[in-house]
Amino acid sequence: MITLYTWTTPNGRKPAIMLEELGWPYQVRPVDLGKNEQFDPAFLKISPNNKIPAMVDDEAEGGPLSLFESGAILTYLADKSGRLLPASGRARYEVLAWLHWQIGNLGPMFGQLGYFAVRAKEKTPPAIERFTEEGERLLAVMETRLAHSAYLGGEEYTIADIAAYPWTAAATDYLKGVLGESLNRKPALRRWLDTVGARPAVQRGMAVLKS
Ligand SMILES: N[C@@H](CCC(=O)N[C@@H](CS)C(=O)NCC(=O)O)C(=O)O
Secondary structure, three states, rough: OEEEEEEEOHHHHHHHHHHHHOOOOOOEEEEEEOHHHHHHHHHHHOOOOOOOOOEEOOOOOOOOEEEHHHHHHHHHHHHOOOOOOOOOOOHHHHHHHHHHHHHHHHHHHHHHHHHHHHHOOOOHHHHHHHHHHHHHHHHHHHHHHHHHOOOEOOOOOOOHHHHHHHHHHHHHOOOOHHHHHHHOOHHHHHHHHHHHHOOOOOOHHHOOOOO
16 A cells, blocks of 8 residues: 655645555655644654655565655656656656656746745745746757647646645646736647646546545
8 A cells, every 4th residue: 555645835746746646555644834744753753854754665675665755756657557657768767857857946936936936924025026037948958849749748638747746836826826827828838738727637636635
């Protein structure tokens, strides 16, 4: 059995979407970030960086495997299933490049933008400006890529799309006030959002822990 430790945030959605795509049974353990449960010592043993998502696979080769970092979890599940990531060659590295682009860019920048523009009680204009500019730049990077490629990692839907979807969808929702206009001027990106968002597994993964 796979246990997914997660919460209702974009990073937490990624492995839920992947597990829904695979159709594998898994149990969800909520880690309520609002109650600081990510700092619980028991959770720290699974996720030493105090962040969700994390995952334990009791049936991993060689014994139970505990993993943190969404990129590692997605890669592991893709390799274990043989799906949504080419097994070798150039196509694999192209997908991994876009997966790592999401982990190192889209997630952290949108996360900071969400904090400064939406969640922070005290507003800091230079920080909002800096992360809005960076957020718009990243949306433009996606638009350029998707104008020439059906999906982020290439012509097939892969874990690179799963990683980027929950964060990009935030620009239509939680971050709409700061990024919505910029997103509306990006037809290739809107087409990708509609295509990926129409997948039943994506809809189920996005709904995990939503009451
Ligand atoms: N690079 C990590 C980022 C994980 C992350 O930032 N998770 C956030 C939720 S979206 C979190 O757990 N925040 C809790 C905290 O910062 O205390 C990944 O991709 O898994």
